Amino acid sequence: MAEYQKMTREALLAEQQMLLERYKNYQAMGLKLDMSRGKPGKEQLDLSMALLQDTDYIEDGIDLRNYGIIDGIPSCKKLFADLLGVSPDNILMGPNASLSLMYDYIAQCCSHGVLGGTPWGKLPKVKFLCPVPGYDRHFTILEYFGIEMINVAMQSDGPDMDAIEELIKDEAVKGMFCVPKYSNPQGITYSDEVVRRIAALKPAAKDFRIIWDNAYCIHEIYEESDELLNIFDVLPQYGNDDMVIEVCSTSKMTFPGAGISALAASDANIADIRNRLNCQTISYDKMNQHRHAKFFGDVEGMKAHMQKHAAILKPKFEMVLDHLENELGGKGIASWIKPRGGYFISLDVMNGCAKRTGELCREAGVVLTTVGATYPYGKDPNNSNIRIAPSLPPVEELDLAAQILCVSVRLACLEKLLAK
Amino acid sequence: MAEYQKMTREALLAEQQMLLERYKNYQAMGLKLDMSRGKPGKEQLDLSMALLQDTDYIEDGIDLRNYGIIDGIPSCKKLFADLLGVSPDNILMGPNASLSLMYDYIAQCCSHGVLGGTPWGKLPKVKFLCPVPGYDRHFTILEYFGIEMINVAMQSDGPDMDAIEELIKDEAVKGMFCVPKYSNPQGITYSDEVVRRIAALKPAAKDFRIIWDNAYCIHEIYEESDELLNIFDVLPQYGNDDMVIEVCSTSKMTFPGAGISALAASDANIADIRNRLNCQTISYDKMNQHRHAKFFGDVEGMKAHMQKHAAILKPKFEMVLDHLENELGGKGIASWIKPRGGYFISLDVMNGCAKRTGELCREAGVVLTTVGATYPYGKDPNNSNIRIAPSLPPVEELDLAAQILCVSVRLACLEKLLAK
Numbered sequence: 001m002a003e004y005q006k007m008t009r010e011a012l013l014a015e016q017q018m019l020l021e022r023y024k025n026y027q028a029m030g031l032k033l034d035m036s037r038g039k040p041g042k043e044q045l046d047l048s049m050a051l052l053q054d055t056d057y058i059e060d061g062i063d064l065r066n067y068g069i070i071d072g073i074p075s076c077k078k079l080f081a082d083l084l085g086v087s088p089d090n091i092l093m094g095p096n097a098s099l100s101l102m103y104d105y106i107a108q109c110c111s112h113g114v115l116g117g118t119p120w121g122k123l124p125k126v127k128f129l130c131p132v133p134g135y136d137r138h139f140t141i142l143e144y145f146g147i148e149m150i151n152v153a154m155q156s157d158g159p160d161m162d163a164i165e166e167l168i169k170d171e172a173v174k175g176m177f178c179v180p181k182y183s184n185p186q187g188i189t190y191s192d193e194v195v196r197r198i199a200a201l202k203p204a205a206k207d208f209r210i211i212w213d214n215a216y217c218i219h220e221i222y223e224e225s226d227e228l229l230n231i232f233d234v235l236p237q238y239g240n241d242d243m244v245i246e247v248c249s250t251s252k253m254t255f256p257g258a259g260i261s262a263l264a265a266s267d268a269n270i271a272d273i274r275n276r277l278n279c280q281t282i283s284y285d286k287m288n289q290h291r292h293a294k295f296f297g298d299v300e301g302m303k304a305h306m307q308k309h310a311a312i313l314k315p316k317f318e319m320v321l322d323h324l325e326n327e328l329g330g331k332g333i334a335s336w337i338k339p340r341g342g343y344f345i346s347l348d349v350m351n352g353c354a355k356r357t358g359e360l361c362r363e364a365g366v367v368l369t370t371v372g373a374t375y376p377y378g379k380d381p382n383n384s385n386i387r388i389a390p391s392l393p394p395v396e397e398l399d400l401a402a403q404i405l406c407v408s409v410r411l412a413c414l415e416k417l418l419a420k
Numbered sequence: 421m422a423e424y425q426k427m428t429r430e431a432l433l434a435e436q437q438m439l440l441e442r443y444k445n446y447q448a449m450g451l452k453l454d455m456s457r458g459k460p461g462k463e464q465l466d467l468s469m470a471l472l473q474d475t476d477y478i479e480d481g482i483d484l485r486n487y488g489i490i491d492g493i494p495s496c497k498k499l500f501a502d503l504l505g506v507s508p509d510n511i512l513m514g515p516n517a518s519l520s521l522m523y524d525y526i527a528q529c530c531s532h533g534v535l536g537g538t539p540w541g542k543l544p545k546v547k548f549l550c551p552v553p554g555y556d557r558h559f560t561i562l563e564y565f566g567i568e569m570i571n572v573a574m575q576s577d578g579p580d581m582d583a584i585e586e587l588i589k590d591e592a593v594k595g596m597f598c599v600p601k602y603s604n605p606q607g608i609t610y611s612d613e614v615v616r617r618i619a620a621l622k623p624a625a626k627d628f629r630i631i632w633d634n635a636y637c638i639h640e641i642y643e644e645s646d647e648l649l650n651i652f653d654v655l656p657q658y659g660n661d662d663m664v665i666e667v668c669s670t671s672k673m674t675f676p677g678a679g680i681s682a683l684a685a686s687d688a689n690i691a692d693i694r695n696r697l698n699c700q701t702i703s704y705d706k707m708n709q710h711r712h713a714k715f716f717g718d719v720e721g722m723k724a725h726m727q728k729h730a731a732i733l734k735p736k737f738e739m740v741l742d743h744l745e746n747e748l749g750g751k752g753i754a755s756w757i758k759p760r761g762g763y764f765i766s767l768d769v770m771n772g773c774a775k776r777t778g779e780l781c782r783e784a785g786v787v788l789t790t791v792g793a794t795y796p797y798g799k800d801p802n803n804s805n806i807r808i809a810p811s812l813p814p815v816e817e818l819d820l821a822a823q824i825l826c827v828s829v830r831l832a833c834l835e836k837l838l839a840k
Contacts, residue, residue, distance in 0.1 A: 037487065045485040055472070065465040067457065067676040095515060096705045103700040111530055111541060111565065121531060121541055137699075144699040145531065251702070256487040258707035279557075279564040280523040282671070285516045285705065287678035 003332035004417055016414045019407050023364060026404050031365030033401040038184070038343035039392040040252055040309070041316075047308050048254040051295040057287050064286040070277050072262070073286050075293040080262035082299045083217065084246060085230040090270060092277070094261035095284050098249040101263050102177075102211055103141050105245055108276050109174070110145050114207035115242065115272055120147070120174060129167055129176035131159035133346060133374035133385045135184040138177040138213070142376070147174075149376035154186060156337075158194030168203035175209040181228040182216035185346040185374055185387035187339020189226035199234040201243070212246040218306050219252060220341040221314050232264065241266045250292060252343065253305060260285070260292050316390040320345055320402045327406035333413040345388040346374070347405075353412040354383045360408035366401045423752035424837055436834045439827050443784060446824050451785030453821040458604070458763035459812040460672055460729070461736075467728050468674040471715040477707050484706040490697050492682070493706050495713040500682035502719045503637065504666060505650040510690060512697070514681035515704050518669040521683050522597075522631055523561050525665055528696050529594070530565050534627035535662065535692055540567070540594060549587055549596035551579035553766060553794035553805045555604040558597040558633070562796070567594075569796035574606055576757075578614030588623035595629040601648040602636035605766040605794055605807035607759020609646035619654040621663070632666040638726050639672060640761040641734050652684065661686045670712060672763065673725060680705070680712050736810040740765055740822045747826035753833040765808040766794070767825075773832040774803045780828035786821045 004012065057064040059073050071077065072093020081088040094101040110121040120126045127148040130139060134154075142149050150167060153160045159178070167173055178198070180190045190198075198210065212231060220226075235241050242265075250259035265273065296302045321338055324347065328334040336347045349357055358371040369387040372378040388405070390398055424432065477484040479493050491497065492513020501508040514521040530541040540546045547568040550559060554574075562569050570587060573580045579598070587593055598618070600610040610618075618630065632651060640646075655661050662685075670679035685693065716722045741758055744767065748754040756767045769777055778791040789807040792798040808825070810818055 039487050042483060045483065049475075052472070052475070055469075063462060063465065065675045065678065067459050067671075095701075097702045100701050107527055107531060111527060119541075121539075137702075140699045144696070251487075255485045255707060257703045258485065258705045276564070279560045281515075281520050282517045282557075283677045285678045285708070287675060288705070288708075 003330065004413060005332050009418070012414055012418055016411065016418065019411050019414070023360070023407050023411060026364045026400070026407065029365070029400075031400060031404070033366045033393055033397050033404075035389050035393065035398075035401050035405070036367045036369045037392070038252070038389045040256060041312065041392050041394065043312050044309055044391070045255060047305065048295070051254055051291050054291040054294050057290055059290060064290050067282055069286055070274065070281070070283050072284065073289045073293065076260065076262075076289040079293055079296060079298065079302070080248070080264070083302065084214070084232075084248065084262070084264045086232050086264045090232075090264055090266065092263045092270060092273060093284055093289055094247070094249075094263055096257055096259060096261070096288070097251050098213065098215065098247040098261040099137055101247045101261055102138070102213065104276070104280070105211070105273065106141050106145055106147075108273070109207070109209065112276070114209060115268055117207040121145075123172070125172045127170065127173045129164060129173060130376050131176070131178060131183070132376070133185050133380075133387070134177065135179060135213070136373040138211070139376045142177075151376060151381070154183065154188060156188065158188065158190035161194055161197045165197070165201065168201055168205070168208065171204040173203065174205050174207060175211065177211045177213065179213045179215055180231070181214060181226060182219060182339055182342025184215065184342065185344040185385075186337050187342045187344060187346065188337065189228055192229045195229040195231050196234055199231055199240055200238045201240070208243060210244045212244050214246055214248045215252070216342040217248050218303055219309070219343070220306065221310050221317055222340050224340065226340050242268050245269060253302065253309070254292065254295070258288070260289050313391060315395055316398055317345065319395060319398050320388060320390045323402035323406050327403070328409060331410070334409055343389060343391055345390065347386040347388055347409070348384050349386060349409050350413045350416060351382045351384050353409070353416055354380060354386050356412035356415065357386060357405070357408045360411055361405055364404045364408065366404045368405070423750065424833060425752050429838070432834055432838055436831065436838065439831050439834070443780070443827050443831060446784045446820070446827065449785070449820075451820060451824070453786045453813055453817050453824070455809050455813065455818075455821050455825070456787045456789045457812070458672070458809045460676060461732065461812050461814065463732050464729055464811070465675060467725065468715070471674055471711050474711040474714050477710055479710060484710050487702055489706055490694065490701070490703050492704065493709045493713065496680065496682075496709040499713055499716060499718065499722070500668070500684070503722065504634070504652075504668065504682070504684045506652050506684045510652075510684055510686065512683045512690060512693060513704055513709055514667070514669075514683055516677055516679060516681070516708070517671050518633065518635065518667040518681040519557055521667045521681055522558070522633065524696070524700070525631070525693065526561050526565055526567075528693070529627070529629065532696070534629060535688055537627040541565075543592070545592045547590065547593045549584060549593060550796050551596075551598060551603070552796070553605055553800075553807070554597065555599060555633070556793040558631070559796045562597075571796060571801070574603065574608060576608065578608065578610035581614055581617045585617070585621065588621055588625070588628065591624040593623065594625050594627060595631065597631045597633065599633045599635055600651070601634060601646060602639060602759055602762025604635065604762065605764035605805075606757050607762045607764060607766065608757065609648055612649045615649040615651050616654055619651055619660055619663075620658045621660070628663060630664045632664050634666055634668045635672070636762040637668050638723055639729070639763070640726065641730050641737055642760050644760065646760050662688050665689060673722065673729070674712065674715070678708070680709050733811060735815055736818055737765065739815060739818050740808060740810045743822035743826050747823070748829060751830070754829055763809060763811055765810065767806040767808055767829070768804050769806060769829050770833045770836060771802045771804050773829070773836055774800060774806050776832035776835065777806060777825070777828045780831055781825055784824045784828065786824045788825070
């Protein structure tokens with residue numbers, strides 16, 4: 001298969017003509033396909049309906065239907081402590097999704113500071129490091145609080161640590177958002193070396209905080225899965241016990257929006273957060289916590305449940321990857337990573353062609369994640385990154401959507417090459 | 421029955437001797453009774469178990485088990501719009517309890533200001549008006565954000581409006597917390613005139629906000645119930661559409677901590693809050709919203725359900741009120757209001773005797789709400805207010821607890837009178 005950049009103008013025009021024919025045929029189908037967000041499909045949601053059968057809301061003799069237990073119920077704290085490899089004392093159960101845990105923590109840092117430090121909102125400038133491409137909702141939180149975002153390039157084993165070690169010499173740099181396993185959108189898992197270098201950071205800001213968004217902690221797709229080093233096992237070696245706030249949730253295990261979330265942190269951070277929770281909430285939903293604890297039983301039960309998700313997701317990921325390989329492989333216009341878990345495939349097309357690809361897709365009835373959303377302020381400096389979310393559409397729809405995407409990528413790149 | 425203040429020293433000593441005998445008998449029983457918080461009793465919690473039977477989580481063809489719908493589901497918005505007498509467009513469904521809605525709104529005012537105004541956190545001084553006695557968790561929120569609290573005395577028909585109209589001339593006074601129906605702890609419902617005067621306020625601060633915590637909006641105990649004027653019907657007459665943020669929840673209709681909450685406000689405030697929610701949450705728990713909407717059906721269904729609660733609560737309130745009347749009536753040492761709804765009985769004892777009453781109760785195995793908690797900073801200036809929460813204990817336990825409370829009040833007052 002020929003690389004586009006090496007083809008003659010005539011060959012490119014012929015290629016374009018052929019693809020425009022295909023594209024028009026897709027357009028004529030009047031499709032409405034959605035690959036925009038990491039939503040589980042219906043089949044996945046059906047996996048957890050038994051969770052709703054809970055009828056006994058008593059634990060250790062306490063009626064969970066009533067007020068109280070701000071930390072979360074013991075069985076749930078135990079479950080998530082085991083999942084994240086920390087003590088139950090270092091777990092707080094959260095609301096229906098971990099996004100709120102992260103938002104609320106950043107809000108707390110801005111209004112009250114970290115462990116008695118100056119509230120970030122009172123500082124002239126606060127900056128955060130953002131590995132890119134990344135998760136748009138992290139960026140939205142930071143933008144809302146007026147925190148300046150600094151792009152840090154992702155590499156094959158995690159964010160560029162040389163760059164980070166340099167950037168944290170600036171005292172205004174107060175933290176970093178990370179999705180350390182099956183990163184959103186690339187599906188990259190940080191290597192042990194990267195995790196160690198993160199744990200060993202010596203930031204100028206004493207109140208530097210890493211939001212360790214372990215959203216895909218057991219969200220494997222293949223049997224051969226990635227292993228993430230437990231950062232809480234490493235932090236004490238560098239006296240950095242307080243530097244990391246980890247969150248996770250069951251949004252993509254049970255029901256998005258009706259799941260439960262958990263936060264893991266050091267004793268000092270837990271006390272600081274609990275102090276806020278005593279003002280902010282009467283408790284989170286303990287009945288839902290109990291449903292989840294009973295449904296999963298233990299971490300092994302959680303993992304067994306996640307295998308059922310994997311069985312549904314795997315053919316969808318393979319479907320998209322096959323089309324990418326068949327249609328874009330060897331043409332020198334696109335690259336991508338085959339993830340072993342998570343919810344996305346990150347596609348990098350020829351610089352300057354991502355937005356146009358998004359347009360072409362939309363005009364053929366396929367909605368992608370807004371191009372640019374994987375970068376702070378919605379600005380992809382290379383206009384090259386596209387996040388593909390294969391989970392929601394049924395396989396037959398995904399088949400079409402992936403074809404349309406590939407044709408759109410090729411057309412967008414051809415337009416650029418021919419415009420030269 | 422003789423007034424203590426008119427009795428001779430000998431008569432007082434005899435009374436004390438008699439009461440100490442009774443008190444010792446109670447102590448010997450080794451009781452553990454809790455009248456500290458407005459927790460529903462088990463029988464009340466059992467009323468809502470059918471809510472959990474929901475199996476169909478589809479509304480208007482949308483799968484509520486998946487991401488989306490930040491405002492809350494339409495059926496729930498309609499239900500709470502009808503309950504609060506506003507348009508569904510002016511409703512946002514909230515998390516599992518309304519306390520978080522209030523905390524998050526105050527946090528938003530502090531970090532981002534009101535409708536584009538200066539963030540309160542950037543002002544040298546922010547003050548709030550607090551009708552007293554009031555709800556300790558309102559005070560906790562304000563204290564956490566460093567907002568100075570100013571006591572405003574409650575009168576029989578609501579807070580002292582003359583005082584409020586004077587205090588709002590101070591531009592630093594940015595708002596007020598109100599529980600307008602069956603107030604916590606007194607059970608007072610604001611009169612139409614008070615609601616109108618509140619709606620007509622012309623505060624110096626353009627970003628003055630009233631948190632209208634309608635926690636007990638349909639929480640009647642008797643058939644003859646209080647009617648609260650809908651403040652949103654009155655605000656437009658004074659051009660004050662944006663001045664009020666109303667909240668309510670099902671914490672005391674279904675399950676505390678596993679219910680749903682709602683916020684009602686003007687278009688401008690709703691937009692301001694939704695702007696934050698788009699950063700803070702993926703949505704609140706729509707499955708729980710759906711359970712509630714199906715369980716209640718409509719406002720009439722809600723009210724019918726609340727009558728079942730009333731049937732359980734009424735004998736408990738009457739039990740306590742009978743003891744108060746029998747043991748404290750005519751002695752000139754205590755006063756209280758008989759509420760027609762809500763969750764509390766507010767008891768005012770002779771100045772300087774509330775804390776001692778609490779101690780005596782505790783030493784006889786009865787836990788009351790921490791004395792002082794009904795005032796900002798936990799400081800009851802007269803050391804006279806006691807909040808009684810009769811809902812949790814079974815009637816037979818409540819019978820004993822109320823007796824112990826009355827004996828403790830009498831002993832505390834006798835101690836004071838005899839110390840003169």
